[in-house]
Amino acid sequence: MSRSAFFFDSAACSGCKACQVACKDKNDLPVGQLWRRIYEVSGGGWKKQGDAWTHDVFAYNLSLSCNHCEDPICATHCPTKAIYKRADGIVLIDRDACIGCKYCAWACPYGAPQFNPHSGVMGKCDLCADYVDEGRNPGCVDACPMRALDFGDYDELVEKHGESGHVYPLPDPSITGPSIVIRAHANAGGDEARVSNIEEVA
Amino acid sequence: VRDGMIRRIETDDRPGDTVADPQLRACMRGRSYRHRQDHPDRLKYPMKRTGERGAGEFRRISWDEATDLVAQHLVRVREQYGNTSLYIPYGTGSYNQLGGKWPADRLLNLFGGALGYYNSYSWACITPATISVYGTDETGNQRQDWLNSKYIIMWGWNPSEMRDGTNSEYFLKEARKKGARVVCIDPRMTLSAVAHADEWIAIRPGTDVAMMSAMAYVMITEGLYDRDFVQRCCSGFDASQMPAGREDEESYSDYILGARDGQPKTPEWAERITAVPRDVIARIAREYAAADAAVLYQGYGMQRRAYGEQVVRAGCVLAAMTGNVGKPGGWASGIALQAGGGPFWNIFPVLENPVKAQIPSFLWTEAVLRGPELTAQQGLVGAERLPHGIKLLWAVASNCIVNQHANINRTVGIVRDESLLEFFIVQDQFLTPTARFADLVLPACTQFETWGVEDGWKYGEEVLLQPQILDPPWETKSDYAICAAVAEKLGIAQEYTEGRDEKQWVSALLDEYRERRFPELPTLEEFEDKNLGVYSRPVEEPQVAFREFREDPENHPLDTPSGKIEVFSELLFARNQPGEVPPVPKYIEEWESPFEAGGKKYPLQVIGPHFMPRVHSTFANVDWNREAFPQRVFINPVDAEARGLRNGEKVRVFNDRGSLILPCRITPRILPGVISIPQGAWWQPGDEGDDIGGAVNTLTSERWTPYAFGNAQHTIMAEAEPAERQK
Amino acid sequence: MMRRGDGSLVFFTVLSQWSVGIVVCLAGIAVSGSPVPNTGSGPANPVLLALLLVVAATTASFLHLGNPLNAPRAMRNIVTSWLSREIFAIGLFTVCLLTTLVSGRMPGGSDTYPGYLLIACSLAGLFLVWAMARVYRIPTVPSWDSGFTLLGFLSTSLCLGLATLLLFDATGVFSLVGGMRTSLAALLVAVLLLETGAGFVNHYRLARMDTGMAGPRFSSGFFSTLLRVRSAMALVACLALLFVLRLEPFSAGAALPWLLLAAALVLAQAFAGRVLFFASYFRLGL
Numbered sequence A: 001m002s003r004s005a006f007f008f009d010s011a012a013c014s015g016c017k018a019c020q021v022a023c024k025d026k027n028d029l030p031v032g033q034l035w036r037r038i039y040e041v042s043g044g045g046w047k048k049q050g051d052a053w054t055h056d057v058f059a060y061n062l063s064l065s066c067n068h069c070e071d072p073i074c075a076t077h078c079p080t081k082a083i084y085k086r087a088d089g090i091v092l093i094d095r096d097a098c099i100g101c102k103y104c105a106w107a108c109p110y111g112a113p114q115f116n117p118h119s120g121v122m123g124k125c126d127l128c129a130d131y132v133d134e135g136r137n138p139g140c141v142d143a144c145p146m147r148a149l150d151f152g153d154y155d156e157l158v159e160k161h162g163e164s165g166h167v168y169p170l171p172d173p174s175i176t177g178p179s180i181v182i183r184a185h186a187n188a189g190g191d192e193a194r195v196s197n198i199e200e201v202a
Numbered sequence B: 001v002r003d004g005m006i007r008r009i010e011t012d013d014r015p016g017d018t019v020a021d022p023q024l025r026a027c028m029r030g031r032s033y034r035h036r037q038d039h040p041d042r043l044k045y046p047m048k049r050t051g052e053r054g055a056g057e058f059r060r061i062s063w064d065e066a067t068d069l070v071a072q073h074l075v076r077v078r079e080q081y082g083n084t085s086l087y088i089p090y091g092t093g094s095y096n097q098l099g100g101k102w103p104a105d106r107l108l109n110l111f112g113g114a115l116g117y118y119n120s121y122s123w124a125c126i127t128p129a130t131i132s133v134y135g136t137d138e139t140g141n142q143r144q145d146w147l148n149s150k151y152i153i154m155w156g157w158n159p160s161e162m163r164d165g166t167n168s169e170y171f172l173k174e175a176r177k178k179g180a181r182v183v184c185i186d187p188r189m190t191l192s193a194v195a196h197a198d199e200w201i202a203i204r205p206g207t208d209v210a211m212m213s214a215m216a217y218v219m220i221t222e223g224l225y226d227r228d229f230v231q232r233c234c235s236g237f238d239a240s241q242m243p244a245g246r247e248d249e250e251s252y253s254d255y256i257l258g259a260r261d262g263q264p265k266t267p268e269w270a271e272r273i274t275a276v277p278r279d280v281i282a283r284i285a286r287e288y289a290a291a292d293a294a295v296l297y298q299g300y301g302m303q304r305r306a307y308g309e310q311v312v313r314a315g316c317v318l319a320a321m322t323g324n325v326g327k328p329g330g331w332a333s334g335i336a337l338q339a340g341g342g343p344f345w346n347i348f349p350v351l352e353n354p355v356k357a358q359i360p361s362f363l364w365t366e367a368v369l370r371g372p373e374l375t376a377q378q379g380l381v382g383a384e385r386l387p388h389g390i391k392l393l394w395a396v397a398s399n400c401i402v403n404q405h406a407n408i409n410r411t412v413g414i415v416r417d418e419s420l421l422e423f424f425i426v427q428d429q430f431l432t433p434t435a436r437f438a439d440l441v442l443p444a445c446t447q448f449e450t451w452g453v454e455d456g457w458k459y460g461e462e463v464l465l466q467p468q469i470l471d472p473p474w475e476t477k478s479d480y481a482i483c484a485a486v487a488e489k490l491g492i493a494q495e496y497t498e499g500r501d502e503k504q505w506v507s508a509l510l511d512e513y514r515e516r517r518f519p520e521l522p523t524l525e526e527f528e529d530k531n532l533g534v535y536s537r538p539v540e541e542p543q544v545a546f547r548e549f550r551e552d553p554e555n556h557p558l559d560t561p562s563g564k565i566e567v568f569s570e571l572l573f574a575r576n577q578p579g580e581v582p583p584v585p586k587y588i589e590e591w592e593s594p595f596e597a598g599g600k601k602y603p604l605q606v607i608g609p610h611f612m613p614r615v616h617s618t619f620a621n622v623d624w625n626r627e628a629f630p631q632r633v634f635i636n637p638v639d640a641e642a643r644g645l646r647n648g649e650k651v652r653v654f655n656d657r658g659s660l661i662l663p664c665r666i667t668p669r670i671l672p673g674v675i676s677i678p679q680g681a682w683w684q685p686g687d688e689g690d691d692i693g694g695a696v697n698t699l700t701s702e703r704w705t706p707y708a709f710g711n712a713q714h715t716i717m718a719e720a721e722p723a724e725r726q727k
Numbered sequence C: 001m002m003r004r005g006d007g008s009l010v011f012f013t014v015l016s017q018w019s020v021g022i023v024v025c026l027a028g029i030a031v032s033g034s035p036v037p038n039t040g041s042g043p044a045n046p047v048l049l050a051l052l053l054v055v056a057a058t059t060a061s062f063l064h065l066g067n068p069l070n071a072p073r074a075m076r077n078i079v080t081s082w083l084s085r086e087i088f089a090i091g092l093f094t095v096c097l098l099t100t101l102v103s104g105r106m107p108g109g110s111d112t113y114p115g116y117l118l119i120a121c122s123l124a125g126l127f128l129v130w131a132m133a134r135v136y137r138i139p140t141v142p143s144w145d146s147g148f149t150l151l152g153f154l155s156t157s158l159c160l161g162l163a164t165l166l167l168f169d170a171t172g173v174f175s176l177v178g179g180m181r182t183s184l185a186a187l188l189v190a191v192l193l194l195e196t197g198a199g200f201v202n203h204y205r206l207a208r209m210d211t212g213m214a215g216p217r218f219s220s221g222f223f224s225t226l227l228r229v230r231s232a233m234a235l236v237a238c239l240a241l242l243f244v245l246r247l248e249p250f251s252a253g254a255a256l257p258w259l260l261l262a263a264a265l266v267l268a269q270a271f272a273g274r275v276l277f278f279a280s281y282f283r284l285g286l
């Protein structure tokens, strides 16, 4: 496989966080480490019209881990080459080489690399490379009750699920070439969208 | 599993994941179970109270002493007050036929019985209300049938969060893929509204019947309802079909058109009550009536309210009016247990209770406080009166004594009184707010540490084997083993165990399931040989409830007094309480509401929905879950601004019954005037009398619903203020 | 507000830039013909002071690392990572300083530092400041990714270097000829004013940015307050320097308290500026 990638169906995601916790369970992550995390985006407001309340409220979720980018800015900046890309596109961190300088975390526009104060080094989603090598799906993908996550080759995923929708608050995909195909929620693009669960993701 | 610890949870990974036989994928709570399992606070030894009740001071004792104590007090209370003073309360902590309260029920039934209860905290109103309409609680098609539906109303139903049977949300997604339009009617823009709904309609809590009535008004006045179906299959819809002897009573159409009360139930009328714009109400009525086949699915939150019976009945009537009963893609509403028989609640032989007296599950506080005063008026059945109140309470897998029951401050007052409640046993895995009040705490092991078996909750065609994969740690024991040890002390060990251990019971129960539900079910040996965890029966051709009735109502009558769908209910009529228990479904203003005078003092409606990170209070102490979904007061920007609240700030929510303090989350995803405090956080009384754990039951009322004697824990009024300001 | 762990980087950058500033100024006066004595001991020896500062800076930078034991690997990615290059530059600069220092201690050596060594040191130093600025020019971090970063780092170097030199002069470590003293003090005032002005311009730039999910708010609170405090410190330092410039005739004794005040304020405003810099971090996306 040339470019390992995720598919994420924002239209179907409820924000239930089964994927987040499955990832924590698999990787034994302490509180504060969210290799996969769910951003709740909401916006819109309320108007009183006579006795009725009308609204244009909207909300959608984004479940994100590391996107194993084509052009991983994290690796470009890493001084130790601890971050490297495998032939199948998986971007990994060599924990033994990492000095914990946090440079990758500054640079990654997806908040993927997370410094682990217990181990002193960076951690991030490894796409469950061990499972992938066994021919299995990543843990989070198979955990999703809504079947909103998928894993595969980028081009095949685009073909299977359609084009990506890098909606707010995702950065311009041209920066890093993220290997994630996203189906946007019908609500995406509303006015005054903001991440409303910051304390749960940062 | 490694080194006596579970390393990783993997759930159903059977190959193939189809609509007929989907994988059973765990929610985030199932995913985090390891951190519950390995929690440092697990109960490890039997403990006896040393301080005041509720102080949480205990001394470790041996199992021998503990089982002695249980046996002694059982015998003493039986002698002094009789078996009706023993009580095992409602408790849902264990979904295992060999766990939770079933083994204790069996024990007490062998010991001469105990005061029983009927109904539940979950479905107190919806079950009898459904039966009052349809004569049965099996009103649901199998869920795969949703794929035949063109229009689905999730009315106060939030399957993404409360699941309602594994895969409900998956079937919904598939239905939507096939073109169903989905509407969510809920005061909150729930996780389900985001994942499933094309439209979210925010409704003022407790006013759904007003909207339903206005929908009926539109359907009647615009001639949209299924006249043929109503004529053939219903009773009491209009004056033409009132049951014999009830011709002078108010029919449903009379009520809707305002023939007697002078108030037609128009969308304008409903708008004032529900806060839903009139044109939206009318449009939903038209869409629902016009859809070929439509589902009006009722969640249970809105029946855990003041007149919870009415909302269930009104929804069922709409389903009947639109002719969605008995047809593929349709839905009869109500409790909607699976047609053709769903999971059994209980298959482990608890034996017959020699004591016939039963109270409604929610009224145990009254039975402790004033047992001999209870009569049929308070829902007592099986006896005219109770000789004494409850004197010995044995709570197994239940946090319903303190945390999950209403009005915690009142409840703990009752439970503290040793002259009322003489002995209190709690059997759990953690020192819950309930367990802190116990005289004796018995440490139960978890489902991974004993054998178990279960066949799903409400829906599903599967049997789940729960093999023992770890030894019970410390001195914990399985619920069954605990009861067996007490049986030994009582000298009824042989009758109790029939010589079986847990695994042998599981094997026997599998045989029972095979006989009664799944002829193909493998034996325990086959399960083990093939390393199976789940047996499931694919659903190719989903069952549709009331199919035969719809085709030929005369020859397949319902089990109601009229044999028809009772829009006018004889059962409710017989109550002779037309104000609170009207025979046709009516909107009744709740006893605490934003409309009444008291609403001025406490202007905010509070709802306590079931929260993703917990099952009630279970998992409340698990770090991963608290991280993912911290306990909050969810409040609309309009209300927050009026109170000068900043996002994340601590807010104090209070009414006459109590107060709690929690950080707030300001979110537009809730109707103005309503705040949400997810139920199940652990009650934690602070120094100033506020609950700093954030248990919504600090605010709820013990008042029960008029017909079902059910809990109305979602009906709360309160006020909120910045916590710092008032101190 | 600053994230935890960035404090060490404040010290690392300010101290190392101070060090560079000293050497650059020394090279400047050496080129202009004034001798730079190498006889002083401890902080009275300007090159030794520079070395001590860079060692302290490097030590502080270690506190930032989660796993300092691996630090030797940090130059492995010199091909794409400016952090690798920065570390290389630190090494180079330190070696230059050491060489310069040792040159003065050779038996039979002169009692002044040779100009060419000081020039080599300052070239290495300027490369370090440049590399350091490049480290923060991360395309996904708009608050850092601008010319203001290099400008700020350079002006910090220069201000601190100049202030140190003026103090050396007033304390008699070496003495600047009258014209030189006046030009250096005037230069310091000019740089301080430039830096302060740039601070406001940059703040204006930041305040108009969408700082994303949890980004800082520049227009009020912590940021604008600290910015004002910092600017006030710079302006008071300027006033003190102007007072010294107007001393007629110049007397080291009378100038010293004012120079000490100015130097302390220059240092304090440099730290404040750096705290603002790190606290301004936010990135595109999430």
Ligand SMILES: Nc1nc2c(c(=O)[nH]1)N[C@H]1C(S)=C(S)[C@@H](COP(=O)(O)OP(=O)(O)OC[C@H]3O[C@@H](n4cnc5c(=O)[nH]c(N)nc54)[C@H](O)[C@@H]3O)O[C@H]1N2
Pocket: B092, B121, B122, B123, B155, B156, B157, B158, B161, B162, B163, B164, B185, B186, B187, B188, B190, B203, B204, B205, B206, B207, B208, B299, B300, B301, B302, B304, B305, B607, B608, B609, B610, B611, B612, B613, B614, B615, B616, B617, B680, B714
């Ligand atoms: N995650 C999770 N899942 C659970 C449980 C849990 O604790 N946690 N508990 C399980 C159990 S035992 C049960 S009984 C079920 C309970 O399931 P439910 O009783 O259906 O759950 P609730 O959250 O109480 O209510 C459902 C929805 O009703 C809304 N609601 C409240 N009042 C009103 C109203 O007046 N009108 C309308 N239209 N909507 C209203 C709430 O906002 C909520 O979204 O869930 C089961 N599943």
Ligand SMILES: Nc1nc2c(c(=O)[nH]1)N[C@H]1C(S)=C(S)[C@@H](COP(=O)(O)OP(=O)(O)OC[C@H]3O[C@@H](n4cnc5c(=O)[nH]c(N)nc54)[C@H](O)[C@@H]3O)O[C@H]1N2
Pocket: B090, B091, B092, B093, B094, B099, B100, B121, B122, B123, B304, B396, B397, B398, B399, B400, B401, B403, B404, B405, B427, B428, B429, B430, B432, B444, B445, B446, B447, B479, B608, B609, B610, B615, B616, B617, B618, B679, B696, B697, B700, B713, B714
């Ligand atoms: N305000 C408000 N209150 C509510 C509701 C609401 O909607 N609003 N919902 C109500 C509903 S629907 C329900 S069902 C009740 C639920 O209330 P409860 O039935 O009390 O459920 P839990 O709070 O989960 O408590 C279950 C306990 O069982 C323990 N446990 C788990 N497994 C085992 C086991 O194998 N053995 C033993 N011995 N113990 C075990 C857990 O540690 C936990 O303490 O809450 C009700 N309370």
Ligand code: SF4
Pocket: A065, A066, A067, A068, A069, A071, A072, A073, A074, A075, A091, A108, A109, A110, A111, A112, A113, A124, A176, A178
């Ligand atoms: S998402 Fe971030 S960490 Fe992952 S490869 Fe892309 S840039 Fe690197």
Ligand code: SF4
Pocket: A074, A077, A078, A079, A080, A081, A082, A083, A093, A097, A098, A099, A100, A101, A102, A103, A104, A105, A113, A121, A122
């Ligand atoms: S923290 Fe580790 S992985 Fe990240 S840039 Fe530094 S050395 Fe590389």
Ligand code: SF4
Pocket: A022, A023, A024, A026, A027, A035, A036, A065, A066, A124, A125, A126, A127, A128, A138, A139, A140, A141
């Ligand atoms: S692929 Fe694996 S490591 Fe990455 S988010 Fe999913 S579960 Fe976590």
Ligand code: SF4
Pocket: A012, A013, A014, A015, A016, A017, A018, A019, A020, A038, A061, A063, A143, A144, A145, A146, A147, A148, A149
């Ligand atoms: S498990 Fe699926 S539905 Fe739940 S948050 Fe993750 S992606 Fe969304």
Ligand code: SF4
Pocket: B025, B026, B027, B028, B029, B030, B031, B163, B166, B615
């Ligand atoms: S908590 Fe309920 S929904 Fe979640 S995994 Fe367990 S049984 Fe399934």
Ligand SMILES: [Mo]
Pocket: B092, B121, B122, B123
């Ligand atoms: Mo329940």
